[in-house]
Amino acid sequence: MCGRIRFTDYFMQNKRKYNSIQKYILQENRKFHQSSMQHERVDIENNVNIPPRVAIVIVSYNHKQMMIECIESIRRNNASDTYKLIVVDNASDDGVVEWLEKQNDVLLIANKENKGFPYACNQGIAAADKGMDIFLLNNDTIVSKDALFWLRMGLYENEEIGAVGSVSNNVVNYQQVKEQYSTVREWMDFAVRNNVEMEYPYENKSWLVGFAMLIKRKAIDKLVDNEKITNEKIPEILDTRFSPGNYEDNDLSIRLIKCGYKLLLCKNSFIYHYGGSSFNKFPEKYTKLLLENEKKLELKYGIDYVPFSYVESALVDMIKGNRESFSVLEFGCKLGATLARIQSIFPKANIYGVEENPKLYELARQVAPVTLSMNDINGKWDYIILDRVLSKDNALELLEKAIRHLKTDGGILISVDNTQCIRENRKGMCLDEILSVCNEIRLKVQDFNYKPIMMCSDDEKRKLDEKIALNGIESRPLYEAQRYIFMVEMC
Numbered sequence: 100m101c102g103r104i105r106f107t108d109y110f111m112q113n114k115r116k117y118n119s120i121q122k123y124i125l126q127e128n129r130k131f132h133q134s135s136m137q138h139e140r141v142d143i144e145n146n147v148n149i150p151p152r153v154a155i156v157i158v159s160y161n162h163k164q165m166m167i168e169c170i171e172s173i174r175r176n177n178a179s180d181t182y183k184l185i186v187v188d189n190a191s192d193d194g195v196v197e198w199l200e201k202q203n204d205v206l207l208i209a210n211k212e213n214k215g216f217p218y219a220c221n222q223g224i225a226a227a228d229k230g231m232d233i234f235l236l237n238n239d240t241i242v243s244k245d246a247l248f249w250l251r252m253g254l255y256e257n258e259e260i261g262a263v264g265s266v267s268n269n270v271v272n273y274q275q276v277k278e279q280y281s282t283v284r285e286w287m288d289f290a291v292r293n294n295v296e297m298e299y300p301y302e303n304k305s306w307l308v309g310f311a312m313l314i315k316r317k318a319i320d321k322l323v324d325n326e327k328i329t330n331e332k333i334p335e336i337l338d339t340r341f342s343p344g345n346y347e348d349n350d351l352s353i354r355l356i357k358c359g360y361k362l363l364l365c366k367n368s369f370i371y372h373y374g375g376s377s378f379n380k381f382p383e384k385y386t387k388l389l390l391e392n393e394k395k396l397e398l399k400y401g402i403d404y405v406p407f408s409y410v411e412s413a414l415v416d417m418i419k420g421n422r423e424s425f426s427v428l429e430f431g432c433k434l435g436a437t438l439a440r441i442q443s444i445f446p447k448a449n450i451y452g453v454e455e456n457p458k459l460y461e462l463a464r465q466v467a468p469v470t471l472s473m474n475d476i477n478g479k480w481d482y483i484i485l486d487r488v489l490s491k492d493n494a495l496e497l498l499e500k501a502i503r504h505l506k507t508d509g510g511i512l513i514s515v516d517n518t519q520c521i522r523e524n525r526k527g528m529c530l531d532e533i534l535s536v537c538n539e540i541r542l543k544v545q546d547f548n549y550k551p552i553m554m555c556s557d558d559e560k561r562k563l564d565e566k567i568a569l570n571g572i573e574s575r576p577l578y579e580a581q582r583y584i585f586m587v588e589m590c
Contacts, residue, residue, distance in 0.1 A: 156223030215342030243290030261360025309348030
């Protein structure tokens with residue numbers, strides 16, 4: 100781990116080839132830990148474009164103690180000359196402003212009214228020095244040792260990377276680690292083991308959660324140019340239509356991808372996240388806000404973006420990674436999130452997707468290898484994914500195409516929503532109908548599972564209970580399913 104071993108040994112023994120900018124970051128980070136390291140030096144090319152300092156932008160609204168913990172963790176684990184602290188306070192009344200005013204290394208912007216999270220972030224970005232990369236960080240976080248360092252390494256992996264994000268203990272979008280600990284101290288110990296050199300440290304993402312998101316300055320500048328953002332005082336980097344907050348990070352991710360950039364999850368950068376410090380005090384209002392802002396996102400881009408960005412983890416779990424390498428093809432891959440997840444878990448897997456919707460394809464191609472046309476598919480594949488794409492109109496056609504491209508010992512991974520049992524308005528095909536088509540073309544079910552209903556209305560719950568009572572307890576899993584997940588193979 101950087102800071103725990105000799106710098107030259109670390110540099111020479113790593114399994115990845117670092118570019119000149121990353122070598123500079125390595126050297127820069129070494130200086131901070133030089134008391135525990137020998138003073139070896141790696142020569143950096145003279146013409147390398149040195150990455151700028153990072154402007155750490157934190158939006159504050161009460162939670163004084165969390166803010167203190169957050170800032171102290173930054174100071175403790177990062178060299179002071181590598182970052183600039185900018186805190187935008189949204190009219191706190193718990194004494195956090197008074198504490199911040201006493202911090203000599205904090206640039207404080209104290210709003211007299213709560214402007215919402217997106218606008219406050221824009222204020223912080225505008226206050227950053229020209230050329231600085233921007234690190235959007237929630238105030239309810241604790242930055243662990245080398246977390247920011249590895250984010251910077253990921254950001255400068257190549258020119259195509261526009262933004263990177265951390266993994267955490269409390270976060271959505273499959274950025275949450277599988278480990279479970281009960282105390283912050285235990286999580287910090289985990290971070291020491293996690294924030295190290297990895298052979299495959301990155302996962303392509305269709306969006307990044309904004310609790311800890313590092314954005315390249317060049318990407319921000321390109322965003323401003325492409326969108327002709329003219330408000331020079333407070334540029335609209337985060338879209339304020341999503342105020343007071345939520346889905347502004349989804350929106351920013353989409354816009355960065357539209358600018359031609361990729362987004363990376365850095366699995367070797369762990370940042371502790373308390374989570375829900377502001378919004379979750381009022382769960383009903385929070386749920387309403389989520390629904391409203393999700394709708395705003397859909398209206399802005401003309402696609403139901405959120406469900407298209409999901410990883411279907413239950414399908415991924417059915418893949419057996421017992422071979423050196425294997426191939427996965429997905430029909431209707433949406434934003435490529437599931438394929439990218441498979442690549443992250445099985446780095447040697449050959450992944451490919453088809454997405455015939457041009458709006459989805461435009462974004463998906465920055466996440467995974469994707470084509471617009473079924474006609475571009477060649478060869479045989481170990482796994483073929485059909486995730487919520489089967490309907491009465493296309494089921495037989497898609498399944499027959501899958502068979503033509505399936506290896507003899509391969510499997511077709513299928514998911515279908517249980518809309519028949521949950522809601523009166525049926526969409527697509529129910530489970531029995533799909534299984535009937537599979538049987539017709541000699542496909543047998545090898546593995547079967549279901550995802551339980553997570554959210555439904557009181558009326559839907561009442562109807563569900565009535566159906567279960569009428570049909571017996573044995574049918575509960577079928578009726579309780581939100582989605583069926585199964586694999587079929589050729590007989």
